[in-house]
Every structure is written in structure tokens, then in C-alpha cells.
Amino acid sequence: MGRVITLAVTIVLAVVVIIGAAGAGIASLLFGGTAGTGGLCAATVTAPNATPAGLTAEQTSNAAAIVAVGARMRVPVRGWVIAVATARQESGLISLSSGDRDSVGLFQQRPSQGWGTPAQLLDPDYAATRFYEALLRVPDWQTLPLTEAAQAVQGSAYPDAYADDEQPATAIVTAYTGGTLPGCDPVAVSASGWVRPVPGPVVSGFRTSSRPGHDGIDIGAPRHTLIRAASAGVVVTVLCNVAGRSYTPTGGTLPCDVDGNPQIGGCGWYVQIRHPGQPTGDVVTRYCHMVRQPAVTVGQTVTAGQPIGLVGSSGNSSGPHLHFEVHSGYPATEANAIEPAGFLRYRGVSI
Numbered sequence: 174m175g176r177v178i179t180l181a182v183t184i185v186l187a188v189v190v191i192i193g194a195a196g197a198g199i200a201s202l203l204f205g206g207t208a209g210t211g212g213l214c215a216a217t218v219t220a221p222n223a224t225p226a227g228l229t230a231e232q233t234s235n236a237a238a239i240v241a242v243g244a245r246m247r248v249p250v251r252g253w254v255i256a257v258a259t260a261r262q263e264s265g266l267i268s269l270s271s272g273d274r275d276s277v278g279l280f281q282q283r284p285s286q287g288w289g290t291p292a293q294l295l296d297p298d299y300a301a302t303r304f305y306e307a308l309l310r311v312p313d314w315q316t317l318p319l320t321e322a323a324q325a326v327q328g329s330a331y332p333d334a335y336a337d338d339e340q341p342a343t344a345i346v347t348a349y350t351g352g353t354l355p356g357c358d359p360v361a362v363s364a365s366g367w368v369r370p371v372p373g374p375v376v377s378g379f380r381t382s383s384r385p386g387h388d389g390i391d392i393g394a395p396r397h398t399l400i401r402a403a404s405a406g407v408v409v410t411v412l413c414n415v416a417g418r419s420y421t422p423t424g425g426t427l428p429c430d431v432d433g434n435p436q437i438g439g440c441g442w443y444v445q446i447r448h449p450g451q452p453t454g455d456v457v458t459r460y461c462h463m464v465r466q467p468a469v470t471v472g473q474t475v476t477a478g479q480p481i482g483l484v485g486s487s488g489n490s491s492g493p494h495l496h497f498e499v500h501s502g503y504p505a506t507e508a509n510a511i512e513p514a515g516f517l518r519y520r521g522v523s524i
């Protein structure tokens with residue numbers, strides 16, 4: 174994959190988001206957990222009396238209860254976001270005494286389905302506990318898109334309804350964790366705030382003699398390997414780019430939801446992140462060929478190492494890998510593409 178259609182870049186020009194010090198404290202956090210054990214890397218509630226923007230006192234009380242239970246159960250912070258998003262969608266963060274059929278409480282859990290008695294389910298602490306218990310039993314819940322993780326717990330008739338709640342839920346949880354959303358995975362962040370986006374060997378280099386138009390590196394990794402934001406920044410592009418056309422996410426099936434091949438052009442499902450304030454100015458990173466719609470949205474602030482999607486083979490690709498680009502300016506263009514492996518090594522990331 175060489176370059177993305179210019180139209181894609183034009184669209185993102187309209188997005189200007191300034192981030193502050195988000196992620197500045199991440200460099201000191203080295204998480205000791207291992208994949209699959211989750212609970213070892215739980216975040217802490219640093220501002221239990223926070224008042225997230227836009228919430229009433231009642232909603233705030235319930236949100237605080239959800240994150241407090243998550244912290245107590247040592248659920249990784251991604252689970253807190255999923256829980257808050259689910260409660261926001263199901264009940265508006267109000268402990269409702271009734272709902273569809275026999276649904277009750279913050280998460281609209283049903284006594285007839287074994288969640289507890291109506292009285293128990295009206296208790297936010299109890300309801301959140303039962304939600305997290307169910308979430309932790311979902312295989313790979315930390316790497317699923319929020320909609321799929323929530324659906325696996327809730328069995329909702331409208332799983333895509335949760336998608337709108339991810340960003341507000343992230344903002345709410347962030348209010349309780351000191352202004353940043355800690356990464357919660359065993360990923361080493363370098364002192365300058367960079368991580369390796371996926372593990373795996375570099376199987377194709379930057380602008381090699383045999384591929385002079387290859388503006389990035391290819392990192393070989395199995396399908397569904399977690400792709401992480403290489404550093405803190407703001408998502409500026411989420412598109413399906415294939416065969417000369419770009420499509421914005423719709424929640425429905427797009428041409429990037431299947432494997433591509435070397436005969437068609439395009440980055441497939443891809444994300445670009447703008448990293449303002451690097452010593453030499455803005456940097457943009459690009460992540461191509463994801464297996465399905467990325468887990469982030471345009472305008473979203475991400476931390477170093479935050480999961481953004483899963484390895485796939487969409488677009489111009491002969492097999493699962495991450496095509497990773499680094500650009501020394503915004504917007505990303507062919508002219509400002511630079512060699513990614515050396516860029517990362519210079520910032521303390523072994524690759």
C-alpha cells in the first residue's frame with residue numbers, strides 16, 4: 174500500500190482539535206498485567222467526587238458508582254467505559270424501576286433472566302457488579318468494539334445503539350481518573366511517549382528498491398492482533414479506502430469488511446492520528462488494512478498504546494499485516510512520509 178486517496182485527506186482537513194496535556198503522564202506508567210488476566214492492570218479512581226460535564230446529580234452519582242465498582246473489582250478501565258456506555262444507552266444513567274418487559278435499573282437487567290431481584294437491580298452497586306461479572310466472562314472483551322462487548326453482555330435488540338455512547342462514556346470515566354484514560358494493557362511506553370503499534374517482524378520496508386512507492390513499513394501479525402495508537406494524539410481519519418474510493422463508516426457492511434488483494438488499491442480500513450507538539454512539529458501516524466471498522470472515531474483523543482483496531486487484510490494487501498506510516502507534518506502527504514522504524518527507535522521503541 175503506497176498512498177491514500179487524496180479525497181480522504183481533504184475530508185480530515187476540516188477537523189481541527191487541540192489537545193492539552195492528555196497522555197503527558199503516560200510515559201511513567203508501565204503496566205504489569207499480562208494479556209488475558211486484565212485485573213492486574215486496573216486503573217484507580219483519582220477523583221471520586223468528580224462532576225462530569227452534562228450530567229445531573231443523579232446521573233453523576235450512578236456514574237460514580239459504576240466506576241467505583243470497576244475499580245473495586247479491578248476491572249481494566251476499558252470495562253468501565255463499556256459499563257458507563259451501556260448504562261447511558263439502557264437507562265440514561267438513571268436507575269429505572271421499570272423498562273422493556275421486566276427490565277430494571279441502570280443496565281436494564283431482567284430478573285427473569287437470572288440477573289437478580291428487582292430490588293437488587295435497583296441498587297447501582299449491585300447492578301454494576303453483575304454487569305462486570307458478565308463482561309469479564311466475554312472472550313476477548315478488551316479487544317472487541319464496544320458495541321460487540323456490550324451486546325455480548327446485554328443481548329440487546331439494538332447493539333449498534335451503544336456506538337454513540339463510547340465517546341461520552343470515555344469523557345465521563347476520564348473525569349474520575351484524573352483527566353486521562355490510562356492505558357490498561359501490558360504495553361511499554363517509551364520515555365518520550367511512544368509504543369510499538371503491534372508486535373511482529375517488519376516484513377517489508379520503507380521505499381525499498383523493489384517497492385519505491387511503499388511509503389510505510391509492513392509489520393507481520395496474525396489477523397485480529399490488537400493495533401495500538403503509537404503515541405497520544407487525536408484521531409483525524411477513520412475511513413474505508415479501497416479501489417480508488419473512500420467510504421466513511423456507516424455501521425453497515427462496506428467493501429473493506431472483506432479481505433482485499435494486491436490487485437486493488439487502497440489502505441482498506443484505516444486510521445490516522447495527529448500527534449501535535451512533537452519537537453519537530455506535528456506528526457501523523459497511519460494504520461492500514463484493519464479487519465473491520467476501527468474502534469475509534471474522528472475527533473477522539475487517544476493515549477499512547479490505546480487500542481484502535483485489529484489487524485486484517487483489507488484493501489491492497491496479500492495477507493494480514495499492519496501497514497504503518499509516519500508523516501512529519503499535517504496533513505499526511507506522500508511528500509512528508511518518513512521511515513517509521515527509525516523514527517520509533519529514535520524515540521526509544523524497539524522494532
Ligand SMILES: [Zn+2]
Pocket residue numbers: 174377387389390391495496497
Ligand atoms: Zn505496506
